[in-house]
Amino acid sequence: MGDPPRRAPPALSRNPLTDPRMTLACSPPTSTPVRRAGIRRSAGPAALACLLALGAGSAQARDLRMGLSAEPTSVDPHFHNLGPNNALRRHIFEGLIDNDPEMKLIPALALSWTARDDRTWEFKLRPDVRFSDGSPFTANDVIYTFCRVPLVENSPSSFATFVKPFTAVEAPDPLTVVIKTDRPLPLLPNNLTAIGLLSAKASGAPGAVTFAQGGCSGMGTPPKSTDFANPKVAVGTGPYALKEYVRGTQVVLTKNPAYWGRPATFDTVTMKPIPSTGPRVAALLAGDVDLIESPAIQDLPRIEGAGFSVAKGLSNRIIYIHLDQFDGPDWKTPTIRGADGKPLPANPLRDVRVREALSKAIDRKAIVERVMGGVAQAAGELLPFPLSGTTQGFPVVPYDPKAAKELLAQAGYPNGFEITLGTPNDRYVNDEKIAQVVAQMWTRIGVKTGIDAATASTFFTRRNAFAFSAYLAGWGADSGELSNSLNSLLLCFDPATGRGFTNRGRYCNREVDRLTIEAMGTFDAQKREALLRQASALAMQDYPLIPLHFEVSTWATAKGLRYRPRIDQYTLAMDVEVVK
Amino acid sequence: MSAAPAVAAEPVPKKPEPVWRAQGRAFFRAPGASLGLAVLVAVALAALFAPWIAPQNPYDLASLDVMDATLPPGGEGFSGAVYRLGTDAQGRDMLSAILYGLRVSLVVSLTATVVAASLGACLGVLSANAGGRLDAALMRLVDLQLSFPAILIALVLLAAFGRGIDKVIIALVAVQWAYYARAIRAQALVERRRDYMEAARALALPRASLLFRHLLPNCLAPVIVVATMQVAHAIALEATLSFLGVGVPVTEPSLGLLIKNGYDYLLSGKYWISTFPGLALVVVIVAINLVGDRLRDVLNPRLAA
Numbered sequence: 001m002g003d004p005p006r007r008a009p010p011a012l013s014r015n016p017l018t019d020p021r022m023t024l025a026c027s028p029p030t031s032t033p034v035r036r037a038g039i040r041r042s043a044g045p046a047a048l049a050c051l052l053a054l055g056a057g058s059a060q061a062r063d064l065r066m067g068l069s070a071e072p073t074s075v076d077p078h079f080h081n082l083g084p085n086n087a088l089r090r091h092i093f094e095g096l097i098d099n100d101p102e103m104k105l106i107p108a109l110a111l112s113w114t115a116r117d118d119r120t121w122e123f124k125l126r127p128d129v130r131f132s133d134g135s136p137f138t139a140n141d142v143i144y145t146f147c148r149v150p151l152v153e154n155s156p157s158s159f160a161t162f163v164k165p166f167t168a169v170e171a172p173d174p175l176t177v178v179i180k181t182d183r184p185l186p187l188l189p190n191n192l193t194a195i196g197l198l199s200a201k202a203s204g205a206p207g208a209v210t211f212a213q214g215g216c217s218g219m220g221t222p223p224k225s226t227d228f229a230n231p232k233v234a235v236g237t238g239p240y241a242l243k244e245y246v247r248g249t250q251v252v253l254t255k256n257p258a259y260w261g262r263p264a265t266f267d268t269v270t271m272k273p274i275p276s277t278g279p280r281v282a283a284l285l286a287g288d289v290d291l292i293e294s295p296a297i298q299d300l301p302r303i304e305g306a307g308f309s310v311a312k313g314l315s316n317r318i319i320y321i322h323l324d325q326f327d328g329p330d331w332k333t334p335t336i337r338g339a340d341g342k343p344l345p346a347n348p349l350r351d352v353r354v355r356e357a358l359s360k361a362i363d364r365k366a367i368v369e370r371v372m373g374g375v376a377q378a379a380g381e382l383l384p385f386p387l388s389g390t391t392q393g394f395p396v397v398p399y400d401p402k403a404a405k406e407l408l409a410q411a412g413y414p415n416g417f418e419i420t421l422g423t424p425n426d427r428y429v430n431d432e433k434i435a436q437v438v439a440q441m442w443t444r445i446g447v448k449t450g451i452d453a454a455t456a457s458t459f460f461t462r463r464n465a466f467a468f469s470a471y472l473a474g475w476g477a478d479s480g481e482l483s484n485s486l487n488s489l490l491l492c493f494d495p496a497t498g499r500g501f502t503n504r505g506r507y508c509n510r511e512v513d514r515l516t517i518e519a520m521g522t523f524d525a526q527k528r529e530a531l532l533r534q535a536s537a538l539a540m541q542d543y544p545l546i547p548l549h550f551e552v553s554t555w556a557t558a559k560g561l562r563y564r565p566r567i568d569q570y571t572l573a574m575d576v577e578v579v580k
Numbered sequence: 581m582s583a584a585p586a587v588a589a590e591p592v593p594k595k596p597e598p599v600w601r602a603q604g605r606a607f608f609r610a611p612g613a614s615l616g617l618a619v620l621v622a623v624a625l626a627a628l629f630a631p632w633i634a635p636q637n638p639y640d641l642a643s644l645d646v647m648d649a650t651l652p653p654g655g656e657g658f659s660g661a662v663y664r665l666g667t668d669a670q671g672r673d674m675l676s677a678i679l680y681g682l683r684v685s686l687v688v689s690l691t692a693t694v695v696a697a698s699l700g701a702c703l704g705v706l707s708a709n710a711g712g713r714l715d716a717a718l719m720r721l722v723d724l725q726l727s728f729p730a731i732l733i734a735l736v737l738l739a740a741f742g743r744g745i746d747k748v749i750i751a752l753v754a755v756q757w758a759y760y761a762r763a764i765r766a767q768a769l770v771e772r773r774r775d776y777m778e779a780a781r782a783l784a785l786p787r788a789s790l791l792f793r794h795l796l797p798n799c800l801a802p803v804i805v806v807a808t809m810q811v812a813h814a815i816a817l818e819a820t821l822s823f824l825g826v827g828v829p830v831t832e833p834s835l836g837l838l839i840k841n842g843y844d845y846l847l848s849g850k851y852w853i854s855t856f857p858g859l860a861l862v863v864v865i866v867a868i869n870l871v872g873d874r875l876r877d878v879l880n881p882r883l884a885a
Contacts (some may be wrong), residue, residue: 066852298848443641
């Protein structure tokens with residue numbers, strides 16, 4: 001692996017650091033008085049200096065304030081595998097390997113990685129890297145991190161699965177790490193992009209750490225997740241360092257002057273959680289923040305009309321409907337009834353014709369155009385092309401209500417049946433609205449559909465308890481390749497191996513399992529992708545779930561700033577460019 | 581002295597005018613209250629006959645078309661239908677949705693008020709008559725209940741029960757019975773010392789008859805006043821709960837839920853989704869309050885002076 005310039009900004013021709021006219025705080029205030037008030041409030045006495053600087057042309061502080069749709073639940077990089085946490089983590093703690101905005105692997109703290117055999121990976125570390133507290137980064141910090149990941153207490157969604165297959169982690173020299181695994185793991189580099197590296201010293205382990213499965217030695221007392229709110233504990237090698245974390249209020253980051261890569265663009269970055277869409281857009285329009293993530297789609301014309309810029313990028317998140325296909329002696333699918341309101345003898349969703357009918361009843365074009373305002377892309381399989389394992393031009397199920405009715409009749413439901421569709425109402429873009437439109441379309445082919453909408457935490461608890469016969473949800477493939485989606489959504493549900501753990505429709509096709517599992521153990525990238533394409537095509541023939549669309553992520557920025565869209569939907573200060 | 585001529589000479593003594601008729605006349609002397617009552621009757625009729633006058637059944641998902649979503653007032657849909665007040669994000673005709681939403685709002689608030697008033701009245705009369713420990717216990721419960729904000733109690737209950745019209749009614753009853761109990765008890769404490777109650781007691785009437793045939797009917801005036809005000813309160817509370825997303829189901833929106841649906845579109849200039857249901861809500865609540873205010877004046881002789 002080579003060493004391309006870190007996060008090279010292709011579009012940026014001028015170095016913003018040398019051009020004071022491009023600074024944010026001094027960009028001429030837009031005409032509204034609110035905006036001016038906002039600057040005064042945030043910059044305080046600096047406002048005057050700023051005005052002077054505009055004339056004098058000298059450099060001064062450059063700040064970025066970001067309005068986030070969801071708040072990180074902790075600064076601890078290993079506490080919660082959740083979008084906002086992972087985004088915050090990337091500012092402070094780097095991984096061995098990173099993803100670029102297109103989710104390709106790029107070297108971060110590892111310069112190169114090679115599979116020595118099918119169970120041994122060797123990583124060459126980047127030399128002369130220092131943590132934000134000045135101490136050097138070595139292989140010992142890597143070992144410490146892999147030891148610490150499974151020790152996090154009360155993790156709502158743990159990173160431990162990524163390090164569980166490690167049988168040994170060794171450091172032949174301070175800049176080499178060798179990882180041995182209990183099975184072939186061709187996707188290990190993809191998995192490692194998820195793990196941010198800690199400083200062993202700042203975490204209270206000054207000596208050498210030795211890896212051992214089931215308990216490392218030399219760990220000292222690992223910090224608790226809450227300890228990471230302290231900037232002395234939250235020490236990483238990233239372009240920014242933690243200054244302040246106040247739950248529910250804001251996270252403040254400062255530039256890490258010792259950063260090894262391209263210096264951070266901003267001196268401070270403030271992240272404010274503004275969960276409601278309306279107030280978030282209002283905060284941007286009023287100048288209280290400089291950038292917001294996921295503005296309401298219906299507000300985009302207004303935002304652009306007011307002179308702000310909007311960035312859009314296809315995401316790795318599919319919105320889909322899972323259909324309960326389970327049947328057993330003590331299982332009755334929970335929210336389906338016959339057209340007469342009486343229980344049905346069998347679960348109709350087990351019949352592939354019924355699933356096909358429900359899929360064909362949905363006008364995806366109408367959803368994309370009318371509900372999503374064109375900011376989405378109709379989906380045929382689980383990830384959009386060109387991510388690894390996807391197929392160019394994978395067919396989208398066509399809208400054909402007539403065929404759908406015929407299929408229902410053939411399956412023995414000429415009068416349809418009644419079903420309740422579960423949906424979260426605050427998790428995905430327009431989730432509840434999409435569910436209602438699907439209910440309209442299903443009702444029109446005779447499947448009388450009710451909606452059971454709930455806030456995300458309630459919804460997911462009930463979803464995991466199999467409380468819905470059909471539910472709308474989304475899945476973002478963090479690794480950016482198809483085996484992640486297949487493994488989570490379509491492999492046979494098996495709590496023991498963790499396969500199909502989000503497959504709450506319990507679709508099961510052994511051939512799809514075989515192909516996917518083989519792909520996950522294949523090192524040859526082309527061969528792996530071919531296997532995944534085959535598995536995906538085979539699975540989608542069974543209508544195992546109903547793909548609706550891929551979300552298109554949106555960001556809106558103030559004048560003078562531009563956001564470079566990321567497939568993984570993260571909002572990173574590193575991807576904010578200053579433009580004229 | 582012969583009785584016949586006297587009867588013939590004197591006019592038959594007029595039956596005294598019933599109290600309610602005098603009160604009715606007093607009520608209509610206020611033009612605001614008359615207007616309020618007229619609006620209220622009109623709204624009630626519109627809600628009652630919504631299935632016949634609404635252009636669309638907004639609760640029948642098959643009759644909605646998402647291709648007609650967020651059309652402005654007067655907009656024409658794909659099928660040629662004209663939407664006088666526009667459509668919401670689901671392609672629901674706003675006029676129909678408001679008529680049906682009024683139905684939900686009125687049914688929920690009236691049912692909740694009747695149940696809460698009956699419950700509160702019974703407990704209030706019992707409390708006043710029993711006195712002592714039962715009275716103290718009940719009134720402390722009322723104090724406790726009134727010291728919590730109504731919306732908070734209702735939110736907690738609905739979070740526990742889940743969505744649904746029946747559950748909203750239960751939550752409203754739970755937060756409103758205390759007002760009635762308090763009002764009735766105060767009146768009953770006065771009434772039970774009146775002569776007619778003494779007489780009833782002297783006749784050794786059974787206790788139930790004493791309480792519910794003699795005492796309760798004479799305490800109803802304040803209940804009527806409280807109830808009128810509380811109907812308006814219940815409508816607002818139901819709208820708030822639905823706005824917060826814990827009220828009625830999303831496929832059968834009430835006024836509050838319609839306002840919430842439109843709230844997402846306010847910034848983008850699609851004013852009609854929130855504004856029209858909001859206006860309908862304001863008109864209903866103002867009308868009820870006008871009527872309630874006047875009723876209080878008419879039924880309370882002390883205020884008349």
